[in-house]
Amino acid sequence: MRRLKEIHKIQELVFELKVGEAKAEKVVTLSPTTMMSEVRAVLKSNKIAAAPVIEHDSLIGIISVNDYINWLAKGDPDCPVYEKMSREVVFLFEDEPVVDAIKSFDKYGFYEFPVIERRSGRFTGIITRRDIILGLLKAIEIDYSKMELSSYSGRHFFNETAADEISLLFTYGVEGRKIQRGGEVASSLKRNLSYLGIHPEIIRRVAIATYEAEMNLIIYGEGGEIGVRMDMERINITVKDTGPGIPDIQKALKPGFSTAPDWVRELGFGAGMGFPNMQSCADSFEIHSTVGVGTTLHMGFPLEASENLMECNP
Amino acid sequence: MRLKDIVEALELEVVTGAKWLGNEVNGGYASDLMSDVLANSQKGDLWVTLQIHPNIVAVASMRELAGIILINGRRPEKETEERATQEKIPILVSRLPAFELIGRLYQLGVSGMRDA
Numbered sequence: 001m002r003r004l005k006e007i008h009k010i011q012e013l014v015f016e017l018k019v020g021e022a023k024a025e026k027v028v029t030l031s032p033t034t035m036m037s038e039v040r041a042v043l044k045s046n047k048i049a050a051a052p053v054i055e056h057d058s059l060i061g062i063i064s065v066n067d068y069i070n071w072l073a074k075g076d077p078d079c080p081v082y083e084k085m086s087r088e089v090v091f092l093f094e095d096e097p098v099v100d101a102i103k104s105f106d107k108y109g110f111y112e113f114p115v116i117e118r119r120s121g122r123f124t125g126i127i128t129r130r131d132i133i134l135g136l137l138k139a140i141e142i143d144y145s146k147m148e149l150s151s152y153s154g155r156h157f158f159n160e161t162a163a164d165e166i167s168l169l170f171t172y173g174v175e176g177r178k179i180q181r182g183g184e185v186a187s188s189l190k191r192n193l194s195y196l197g198i199h200p201e202i203i204r205r206v207a208i209a210t211y212e213a214e215m216n217l218i219i220y221g222e223g224g225e226i227g228v229r230m231d232m233e234r235i236n237i238t239v240k241d242t243g244p245g246i247p248d249i250q251k252a253l254k255p256g257f258s259t260a261p262d263w264v265r266e267l268g269f270g271a272g273m274g275f276p277n278m279q280s281c282a283d284s285f286e287i288h289s290t291v292g293v294g295t296t297l298h299m300g301f302p303l304e305a306s307e308n309l310m311e312c313n314p
Numbered sequence: 315m316r317l318k319d320i321v322e323a324l325e326l327e328v329v330t331g332a333k334w335l336g337n338e339v340n341g342g343y344a345s346d347l348m349s350d351v352l353a354n355s356q357k358g359d360l361w362v363t364l365q366i367h368p369n370i371v372a373v374a375s376m377r378e379l380a381g382i383i384l385i386n387g388r389r390p391e392k393e394t395e396e397r398a399t400q401e402k403i404p405i406l407v408s409r410l411p412a413f414e415l416i417g418r419l420y421q422l423g424v425s426g427m428r429d430a
Contacts, residue, residue, distance in 0.1 A: 180393060183372025187401070190376070207376045208352050215348070215369075268365045273349035280353070 013139050019101050020094030022135030023115045023125035029054040030063060032082035039068050039081060049111045052123060053085050059114050059123040061085035093118045098132050105129060158232045167231040174214055176223035176243075179267060185226055186211035196230075199305040205281040206235055209299050212274040213239040219264050220244070221295060235301040245291035253279075253287075315339050315423060317381050317404060320360070323422055324408060324415070326383065330395055331404025337380040342424040344416055348373050355379060360424060362416055366390045371397040381405070385412045
């Protein structure tokens, strides 16, 4: 069924997509005074089979490999392309759907068609089969990302589950010092959230913040617990350890501040970017710590990506 | 540009992810700090690093990077390889040092800045 639907989508797109949208704008053109002896080099270096001849923005002809060969075969003296070009040029209008272009390719067997703006008659570019394929792929991609935005919300899971309030709770234990296993919790959480159909950008944010918290438990917290609670509106993450605690939280939150031992730094951790990364990914962030007792961290994320949600970058 | 083109041009050894060499490379990022890569790399980046422990896979997967190139002929740890295969992250090895490798990537058109 899915396959049928996709073919249908392409059929729709070939009518929606206009020649003007798919055409290539950066095009090699010749002026009427270009000499025939120069044509070969132009076609060859640009890997094209024909080039339009343009005068004052208007298409006055086209010169193809065929025209060039004919000129060679006849042994005529060198002359401006104006004298040898084909004057009856098949072209397409900007506002025609690409399905017309596809038909023209089949009908004439040419490799390319010049594109003309209907009102002014101005030459605006060239369209090839490649341009059409790229144009269609791009249109499908845009369509697909729109679909992604609208359907990945986690809503459908909640909508189809009958209850007044629903929440899901994931808990993970993290062992201290096992730096080799770093990222296991974040990766597993990431998978779970994508099964639930959460928006990819939200997943990215949650995964990065969780990863940083997980590494903190491993490096400083001597292990701990990560709890993820998801309800109909938000994802709330609580990270708890009974480790040494943080004496000065304000200082610990400063980008670049780190108390990491050398062995950790050598592995590329402890750059003092963990907390800043968490803060830039989460939309709420709270930390409580008592020296000798432990540290608790709360991070919150919206469940749905809003239009203005930026990438998780500081 | 696809990963495959880069592997060929720079004669990289493909350690994991031979199936994923069709990945599109959108840009490049070079760093040996995990948090830095998490914060500043972008989706589809090719990551150049000397780190070989399994966390590089977690970071690459989190950021949806196109792949990882290890420099100076460094080999990934066994566990790194296993995780990379699981997470479908290509790990490539270059014999070149970082400076040289990045220079050649840049020549191929891989840029560290999206709007450049």
